[in-house]
Amino acid sequence: MTSEQRIGPIALPDSRARRVLESLLAGSGVTLNGDAPWDPQIFHPDFCSRILRQGSLGLGESYMDGWWECEHIDELACRLLAHGLGERARPASDRLMYRLQAGLINLQSKARAYIVGEAHYDLGNDLFERMLDPTMCYSCGYWKQADNLHDAQLAKLELACRKLDLHPGMRVLDIGCGWGSFAEYAARRHGVAVTGITISREQAELARQRCAGLPVEIELKDYRDLEGCFDRIVSIGMFEHVGHRNYSAYFETIEHVLAENGLFLLHTIGSNNSEISVDPWIDRYIFPNGVLPSARHIAEASEGLLLMEDWQNFGPDYDRTLMAWRDNFDVHWPEIADRYSERTRRMFRYYLSVCAGAFRARDIQLWQVVFSRKRPTRYDAPR
Structure with a gap:
């Protein structure tokens, strides 16, 4: 979906992924489709499931794909990290895979x-x-x-x-x-x-x-x-x-x-x-x-x-x-x-x-x- 096609953020479907994501955000000051300049505005119904599945990779790629927008991404990132969501945004399988790869291969040879x-x-x-x-x-x-x-x-x-x-x-x-x-x-x-x-x-x-x-x-x-x-x-x-x-x-x-x-x-x-x-x-x-x-x-x-x-x-x-x-x-x-x-x-x-x-x-x-x-x-x- 291009920026020219957007009218406004969509109403997120009531799904398990949405509820889990909102529970993780609780206390961070970040609200999906909220009114604050650091609140992400969502344009794709699969946003929540993609973030839960792919973590920080999915967050960045979905932004590149135009799935969401935010006036102050810098402040969004600051609040997520200050809330302790940095490591939690990296799936355990990805962290393990990187450690195994880095242990077996000199990635900077x-x-x-x-x-x-x-x-x-x-x-x-x-x-x-x-x-x-x-x-x-x-x-x-x-x-x-x-x-x-x-x-x-x-x-x-x-x-x-x-x-x-x-x-x-x-x-x-x-x-x-x-x-x-x-x-x-x-x-x-x-x-x-x-x-x-x-x-x-x-x-x-x-x-x-x-x-x-x-x-x-x-x-x-x-x-x-x-x-x-x-x-x-x-x-x-x-x-x-x-x-x-x-x-x-x-x-x-x-x-x-x-x-x-x-x-x-x-x-x-x-x-x-x-x-x-x-x-x-x-x-x-x-x-x-x-x-x-x-x-x-x-x-x-x-x-x-x-x-x-x-x-x-x-x-x-x-x-x-x-x-x-x-x-x-x-x-x-x-x-x-x-x-x-x-x-x-x-x-x-x-x-x-x-x-x-x-x-x-x-x-x-x-x-x-x-x-x-x-x-x-x-x-x-x-x-």
Whole structure:
């Protein structure tokens, strides 16, 4: 059913599925076909049974299919997660299957490393250029003293540079360099030479264009193939793709290529617990094979290799960042609508909104962690 065919939400049939779903929602402040801006308006009679059968996957797919609409999906997601429906929205069979699969197969092996690049980051630079700000940062901004997205992203880049104590002439490695936002900023503002690696061909091409004329080299490379020695290493928004079976190899690589007195900054989304699980909708449509690390995962994988100097959490800033991206996406969508489907538009709106709600509910976090190779002097992290 298309939006042009809709007149209004349907009267949901009195079914067992509806009663079960309404009992799960009781106390969350969410009402099916309710009057609040976070209440979903239902357009398909099988909505309730589909959600009970497929959980969060069904919720996301049914939105993409036009089965329901909601003025503030972000607040809907926040209320559902705050009510404890996050894990309950993932069928036990799906969670078990993922654990079995992750136990038998390295889902983030070198052979599979380029899957997420092809599926998400290579979707189209024109789309991301309109969704992001001019820095092309596709990670959380730092809103402490910022009141707009661009300033928040510049503040994040400068914060990372100050934490790394950059000086002109340093050799810097950017693991997961994206469209070259940090590489360009650090080279231009701090006079360092940067080697950036990415597994996305589209990102690499645009990053090279953006960094033309600067001491920046962009390579299409997996982190496990790194060699050389770098004074500083930064990884912003990439560790989420490493996978729990590769955390040790990741930190061993960092230790191998980091100079004796070097610093490493890890910027990553983090999970509140150490259970190896994924949201099935995000896994299928946005970040295939992505998995969020816990604090324990990071601490255990780095132990004996690097010294943890500082840990900062500014997860609530990702809520504002995602909402700003969604606003940009909505405003500029007409410019690219002829190149993408309506289903893609709904997929991105849902993704940005649901993730904003997850950070708002403090269901997931954003961490910046600074490591050294047993730095002999005191480290004072800037804020």
